[in-house]
Amino acid sequence: MELREVIGRRRSIRFLLPHRPVEPEKIQRMLEAARIASHWGNVQSLRAVVVFRDSATPEQLAALQAPIAGFQIRLAPVVIVWYIDTAAVDEQSDRLRELLAAGALGFGEGKHDALEKQLIPVFDSIRDKLKEPGLGELDCGQGIAQATLMAYEQGLGTCCLGSPNLDKIRAALGLPDNGRVLLLQTVGYPAESWEAGGQRPRQPFEDLFHMNAYGNPFPRDPEVVSELTRDKLFTRPAPLPWREAELAYLQKALGIKGHGLL
Numbered sequence: 030m031e032l033r034e035v036i037g038r039r040r041s042i043r044f045l046l047p048h049r050p051v052e053p054e055k056i057q058r059m060l061e062a063a064r065i066a067s068h069w070g071n072v073q074s075l076r077a078v079v080v081f082r083d084s085a086t087p088e089q090l091a092a093l094q095a096p097i098a099g100f101q102i103r104l105a106p107v108v109i110v111w112y113i114d115t116a117a118v119d120e121q122s123d124r125l126r127e128l129l130a131a132g133a134l135g136f137g138e139g140k141h142d143a144l145e146k147q148l149i150p151v152f153d154s155i156r157d158k159l160k161e162p163g164l165g166e167l168d169c170g171q172g173i174a175q176a177t178l179m180a181y182e183q184g185l186g187t188c189c190l191g192s193p194n195l196d197k198i199r200a201a202l203g204l205p206d207n208g209r210v211l212l213l214q215t216v217g218y219p220a221e222s223w224e225a226g227g228q229r230p231r232q233p234f235e236d237l238f239h240m241n242a243y244g245n246p247f248p249r250d251p252e253v254v255s256e257l258t259r260d261k262l263f264t265r266p267a268p269l270p271w272r273e274a275e276l277a278y279l280q281k282a283l284g285i286k287g288h289g290l291l
């Protein structure tokens with residue numbers, strides 16, 4: 030599958046086949062994709078604990094349960110607990126030295142001196158600030174996005190879920206003190222059609238993106254839109270006419286009680 034089609038097929042898939050385990054190698058491919066994502070200063074603060082429902086302890090599984098969208102956690106054969114290790118920032122000077130040695134940063138004879146005497150001291154002076162929510166989370170999001178696309182390329186479905194129990198999860202999984210849980214990502218084989226009701230609504234392109242200054246909408250070339258539609262990046266908009274029937278079927282087949290919102 031081409032990258033454009035993978036992006037187009039990505040949906041939050043809430044309904045997973047509970048009886049079909051996910052091969053660990055498919056999860057590994059997701060993690061490999063996350064690992065090579067870009068990070069500021071090459072800090073690499075994204076971490077994960079992958080919880081397999083078939084082998085985790087009842088305590089570990091119980092910690093993942095959330096009052097919101099709880100059925101999704103129950104159905105998922107795999108839940109990836111993504112977290113940020115803020116201590117990665119403490120080793121940032123070494124990461125910068127590695128970048129320099131790799132030829133990815135700076136040039137010329139003076140670059141070593143400039144790194145040690147100018148750039149590293151700048152980062153040293155704001156180290157604590159850099160551990161606060163901000164750029165680090167952005168990096169983690171890039172890694173999670175790459176893992177997500179890898180999941181869809183392999184025929185899997187996923188859904189990112191926040192949780193009010195992040196501290197409980199941290200304790201139950203034995204994460205280090207410096208770990209800040211970011212989100213849970215359910216992973217499995219989709220029980221719903223890949224379209225999952227169609228492309229979910231998005232705000233108009235022109236309202237989101239600007240050229241040169243705010244207020245000047247980025248021009249949207251219809252030919253590019255046609256090209257991306259041809260390449261399957263754009264798909265039929267939700268809701269497809271049979272979506273409600275599909276949802277009723279899924280609810281019954283998977284034994285989901287209530288309205289599915291909580």
Ligand SMILES: Cc1cc2nc3c(=O)[nH]c(=O)nc-3n(C[C@H](O)[C@H](O)[C@H](O)COP(=O)(O)O)c2cc1C
Pocket residue numbers: 039040041042097098188189190191192212229
């Ligand atoms: C970072 C992140 C956190 C999310 N948290 C939740 C959540 O806590 N509960 C939930 O039901 N959906 C959650 N979602 C899924 C979004 O609601 C979903 O992405 C949105 O409905 C758009 O659908 P789409 O992903 O299929 O385009 C989250 C998505 C992201 C990217």
